Amino acid sequence: MSILRSFVIGSLTLLGxxxxxxxxxxxxxxxxxxxxxxxxxxRGELRLFERARGGDWTTVAGPFPVLFGKxxxxxxxxxxxxxxxxxxxxxxxxxxxxxxxxIGQVFGYEAHLPPGxxxxxxxxxxxxxxxxxxxxxxxxxxxxxxxxxxxxVPGAGSAIFFxxxxxxxxxxxxxxxxxxxxxxxxxxxxxxxxxxxYALLSANEYDKKWRSWNLPSxxxxxxxxxxxxxx
Numbered sequence: 001m002s003i004l005r006s007f008v009i010g011s012l013t014l015l016g017x018x019x020x021x022x023x024x025x026x027x028x029x030x031x032x033x034x035x036x037x038x039x040x041x042x043r044g045e046l047r048l049f050e051r052a053r054g055g056d057w058t059t060v061a062g063p064f065p066v067l068f069g070k071x072x073x074x075x076x077x078x079x080x081x082x083x084x085x086x087x088x089x090x091x092x093x094x095x096x097x098x099x100x101x102x103i104g105q106v107f108g109y110e111a112h113l114p115p116g117x118x119x120x121x122x123x124x125x126x127x128x129x130x131x132x133x134x135x136x137x138x139x140x141x142x143x144x145x146x147x148x149x150x151x152x153v154p155g156a157g158s159a160i161f162f163x164x165x166x167x168x169x170x171x172x173x174x175x176x177x178x179x180x181x182x183x184x185x186x187x188x189x190x191x192x193x194x195x196x197x198y199a200l201l202s203a204n205e206y207d208k209k210w211r212s213w214n215l216p217s218x219x220x221x222x223x224x225x226x227x228x229x230x231x
Contacts, residue, residue, distance in 0.1 A: 023213030057216035070171035104144030
């Protein structure tokens with residue numbers, strides 16, 4: 001093989017790698033998708049999707065109404081989003097991290113997951129250092145969203161979870177919350193071997209990125225690529 005040919009093939013290979021460097025990884029076959037109508041929206045929707053590896057996404061459940069940060073969303077640090085221009089997630093800014101993130105462990109007050117659950121779980125002692133109050137109903141179950149985790153950068157926000165909402169109008173400082181029955185449905189659906197991920201974007205940003213980030217088509221939301229979620 002000539003030196004020139006080797007160089008061309010190598011360059012194309014690198015281009016191919018960089019083209020798919022961001023977005024949902026190929027081994028992720030369970031995907032949680034959150035859509036915020038705007039960057040400043042505290043309310044939005046959540047859906048659960050599955051695919052065979054290399055296949056198309058199909059809707060499993062949702063939409064569920066959810067609450068994001070009280071001030072909306074901002075770019076976080078995970079599998080995708082950390083290199084985007086614009087507003088960045090900071091500690092105590094009242095915004096949920098946007099982008100694509102791995103799902104970590106499940107935490108809870110109970111010794112076992114809800115019936116049907118099969119996912120790594122830790123007891124409450126592992127997260128008391130995050131100032132989560134023992135016995136607080138909102139923290140009965142927590143699902144870790146791995147924002148700013150590898151390694152954590154001080155000031156960029158930490159301890160981001162899915163958890164039970166405190167009320168239909170009580171948003172958080174950065175977590176994503178929902179009704180208890182919907183959180184239990186999410187927990188019992190998760191499977192570690194399927195490498196679940198979470199994608200959170202504003203509606204307009206989703207329409208820009210769904211193809212390049214390997215996300216479900218906007219058709220799955222009944223939007224056909226146009227941002228039209230209720231505010």
